[in-house]
Amino acid sequence: MERVISVSLGEVVLKGKNRKHFVDKIIGQIKRSIANIGYSRIYKEMGKIYIVADYEKFDSIIERVSHVFGIVYISPCIKVEKDLDNILEGVKEAVKEELSKNNSIKTFKAETKRSDKNFPLKSMEINNKIGGYVLKNFPLKVDVHNPDLYVYCDVKTDCYIYTKKIKAYGGMPVGTNGRGLLLLSGGIDSPVAGFLMAKRGVEVDAVHFHSYPFTSERSEEKVLNLAKIISAYIGNMTVYSVNILPIQKEINKNCPEEEMTIISRKFMVRIADKIAEDKDYISLITGESLGQVASQTIDGLNVTNKVTDRLIFRPLIGMDKVDIINWSKRIGTYETSILPFEDCCTVFLPKHPSLRPQVEDIEKSEEVLDIETLVNEAVENMKIIKIKQEN
Secondary structure, three states, X not given: OEEEEEEEEOHHHHOHHHHHHHHHHHHHHHHHHHOOOOOOEEEEEOOEEEEEOOHHHHHHHHHHHOOOOOEEEEEEEEEEOOOHHHHXXXXXXXXXXXXXXXXXXXXXXXXXXXXXXXXXXXXHHHHHHHHHHHHHHOOOEEOOOOOOXXXXXXXXXXXXXXXXXXXXXXXXXXXXXXEEEEEOOOOOHHXXXXXXXXXXXXXXXXXXXXXXXXXXXXXXXXXXHHHHHHHHHHOOEEEEEEEOHHHHHHHHHHOOHHHHHHHHHHHHHHHHHHHHHHHOOOEEEOOOOOOOOHHHXXXXXXHHHOOXXXXXXXXXXXXXXXXXXXXXXXXXXXXXXXXXXXXXXXXXXXXOOOOOOOHHHHHHHHOOOOHHXXXXXXXXXXXXXXXXXXX
């Protein structure tokens, strides 16, 4: 009898001939995430990944592994040799352990998955054997509809007994769907956007815009702390920190006040696009949600879309603010996001920003600006900050 952790995969199991590539990515990310905890070995068996480690490290390992995308759930298991007596002995140990933790458990259900079709008992027969054994040895009743306790049995090369399926985030392993550059502010939305695109397999780095000295160093520190939080899911990150104040001053001096917000937004996308071109990012990622602020009306988004032919991911576009906040709380960015430090969007903020900007009008207003020089100078003077994955 041995204690192991099983890792169940999501949609990557549907990848056919490419499956090995995706599974190997997940294994690599598991290894990196638990390297400083320690483990004995990791192996694959019939569609799942298994981690062998000291039992006292299980909780820490499960917490780390739950942040790896591509995994749907994680289970601490009892591994036994493949015969009925060993299976029942493993069931006894698993049920006894659960009852010692929770005396309110009154009902159970057995669920078996028989991957090894050569095993003489079929899944339903194994369920019946497990059910009979539990009824005989524990003060529990069967409830197949809403049990207090599930007793799972996977029959493979060996047998794995477990009672928990700890939910993970699913998705695709990071790095299997190209590279994206996230426009990361200090707010609630953009960290969630970066998280969600990484969950779909995009390798995410970030560009942050500030207006120092009109915005404080603590404002930039807040953004870097957000990057550290999401790095726990995404992995190591690069943050490009760009001072946009010289551009804002030019816009404020030369363009209509009500267009300040949308023209500034266009410059942010231009700068991000140039960095993406120079650093080989396929896509841009923003935290825009339709209608949430002035620059995120359908007209405003249409204006900023004209800046680049590069793909712009907007994973929050149809989400309510409450949904975005719930995500931010779930991934741990909310408390940092609501810290009251100003960001560059508060500088030269117009009293009445344009809600229905038109492409032709904004382009005409920009004619007085030396757009190429302003963008190039901003990129030339940016800072590059390396964020190591937080565990």
